[in-house]
Amino acid sequence: MNGDVARSGPSPISRFLVLTVVVIGLLVGFRWLVTPDTSRRHLEFFPDMATSPAVESQSLAAILPFGLSQQALPDGVVARGALPFPYGPDAEEAARAGRELRSPMSVESETDMQRGADVYRIHCSTCHDATGAGLGPAVMRGMLQPTSMLSAASKQVPDGTLFHLLTKGRGNMPAMAARIDVDDRWRAILHVRRLQAEAP
Numbered sequence: 154m155n156g157d158v159a160r161s162g163p164s165p166i167s168r169f170l171v172l173t174v175v176v177i178g179l180l181v182g183f184r185w186l187v188t189p190d191t192s193r194r195h196l197e198f199f200p201d202m203a204t205s206p207a208v209e210s211q212s213l214a215a216i217l218p219f220g221l222s223q224q225a226l227p228d229g230v231v232a233r234g235a236l237p238f239p240y241g242p243d244a245e246e247a248a249r250a251g252r253e254l255r256s257p258m259s260v261e262s263e264t265d266m267q268r269g270a271d272v273y274r275i276h277c278s279t280c281h282d283a284t285g286a287g288l289g290p291a292v293m294r295g296m297l298q299p300t301s302m303l304s305a306a307s308k309q310v311p312d313g314t315l316f317h318l319l320t321k322g323r324g325n326m327p328a329m330a331a332r333i334d335v336d337d338r339w340r341a342i343l344h345v346r347r348l349q350a351e352a353p
């Protein structure tokens with residue numbers, strides 16, 4: 154009796170074989186489905202501007218309505234990390250910056266002082282030399298000598314006016330805004346103050 158029942162269904166081995174064939178078939182089918190066809194563009198969901206049209210700068214290619222290739226910036230937009238600096242370049246504006254701006258840095262912070270010293274060494278000492286007297290290597294090679302930042306008059310100049318000087322430049326001193334970010338400009342001023350305090 155029992156032997157008859159066992160013999161009536163397929164044997165475990167052939168079941169296993171069938172199952173294996175089915176699984177392999179599914180795997181091959183799935184692989185065929187997901188193999189990318191690089192010869193054509195696939196459906197894209199939310200491309201997130203990954204393939205936005207590229208326009209040569211200054212070209213007249215109009216890709217936007219009204220014949221435009223570039224949108225006007227909305228009001229009040231600033232580049233990330235940029236500080237709106239609402240001061241003109243002249244001496245009056247530098248004085249106004251001196252009245253209005255306060256340094257966010259403090260001499261108490263050893264990291265800011267150290268960073269200020271590094272910024273000064275890299276960006277300022279070429280002209281102003283390590284002490285601030287104004288005989289840096291660039292001056293030795295013919296650059297006009299800057300006024301000493303160790304003079305009594307220089308020590309009186311407020312932080313905000315120095316920030317204006319570093320940001321906008323003045324006379325032969327170049328504007329540093331593109332090279333030194335806002336915080337590092339303030340840190341460099343910390344170092345200027347230290348040089349002035351240590352000067353005899």
Ligand code: HEC
Binds near residue numbers: 277306315323324325
């Ligand atoms: C290319 C040379 C050059 C570099 C680099 C330079 N300066 Fe100057 N700096 C000058 C000159 C020139 C003047 C005099 C400006 C003038 O004639 O009004 C000056 C003036 C100054 C003064 C005196 C301001 C005053 O009113 O007494 C300070 C302070 C100063 N620079 C700080 C710096 C700092 C800080 C840096 C670096 C972040 C720097 N400078 C980088 C050339 C340079």
